[in-house]
Amino acid sequence: MPEPERTPAKGLNLALQGGGSHGAFTWGVLDALLEDGQWTLDGISGTSAGAMNAVALAHGFAQAAREHADPLDARQAGAALARATLRRLWEGVGALGNMAWGLPQSQGFAGLPMMATPWLAPAQINPFDINPLRSLLARVVDFELLASQRKGVPQVFVCATNVRTGRGEIFAGPRLSADAVMASACLPLMFSAVRIEGELYWDGGYSGNPALYPLIYQTECSDILLVQINPIEHLGVPDTMPEIMDRMNEITFNASLLAELRAIEFVRRLLAEGKLDPRRYKNVRMHRIDGGTPLQGQGFASKSRADAAFLHKLFDLGREAGQQWLLAHRADVGVRATLDLAQHA
DSSP states (O other): OOOOOOOOOEEEEEEEOOOGGGHHHHHHHHHHHHHHOOEEEEEEEEOTHHHHHHHHHHHHHHHHHHHOSSHHHHHHHHHHHHHHHHHHHHHHHHHHHHHHTTSOBOTTOSSOBOOOOSSOOHHHHSTTOOOHHHHHHHHHOOHHHHHTOOTTSOEEEEEEEETTTOOEEEEOGGGOOHHHHHHHTOOTTTSOOEEETTEEEEOGGGTOTTOOHHHHHSOSOOEEEEEEOSOSOOSSOOOSHHHHHHHHHHHHHHHHHHHHHHHHHHHHHHHHTTOSOTTTSOOOEEEEEEOHHHHHTTOGGGGGOOOHHHHHHHHHHHHHHHHHHHHHHGGGTTTOOOSOHHHHO
16 A cells, blocks of 8 residues: 655744743744644744744754654654643743732743842842743753754754844854853843853844844745734834833834845845846745734733733734634745735835
8 A cells, every 4th residue: 555645845944033921922823833734944043032932842853853763754743842842831931920920020031020120230139140931941942952953953043132242143053052042032121141152142132033144044945934023013102101111122122123124125126136146145035924913902011921821822822823824825935925025124
């Protein structure tokens, strides 16, 4: 009896934006994509909560690659293990959030009550640099396994901002670590800068949220799916201090992304006009799942809310958005872009 025909998977890169607890929306999107099972993930770029999602997803595929020699078996097992790892991560965050619920928390992490003040630096508020989220991440993700860079495991690119130079730095391969992910999520008013190889780092959202260029230059795939959780446009004009601060943060944490999208559109236009050599320049096909719109009503403060019920609510929203995108755009991947960069960048 002949074996059933194997459906070839489509290649896809993922770009995962940061946004505190709103990263649970991205968890839901990824769960829908992994359940679908028809994708070969080439590279994943993530910042802050997006970086946490990226390493958890890649960990599942690294486990499968270690246990399965057959590429199809490894891909199928990897999807299941990645879903399980993401769930362990976010349910762990929810457990930390439940313990601290009702107390002021930082955006990038649940479980450690903290209060930013104009008078005390993070090192004074938290002199021992206690961060339960780092311990959770180290339990859930085997960074040594990720560093082995086995075939069939997505490349992971984590962005953090060098405090001294102000430039974004990408951590990948052997440099990928729990410290790198914590640096990517290090809001300077909440945490002490993370020291890596003698340099200090803050949140990657200031310099790449997420960084797209590693996916362009270091992967073969031309399709990038952006999971965006910070809204670009805002219908109302903020007129209270909390609303103004919310909008300032949205603009700040989208600025680097918009600059990269404009650059991609510029190259695409020159390629279409025959002014660039297609052998040297990649014609990137951008796609997007927009979490900014459904999450906009939650407000910036909810990015630090991490109780389990809230995270599962965001997960459900993300799964629905992921399933809708699959229905609408599965056939477009590998063929055409579905994000109009001229309009949105």
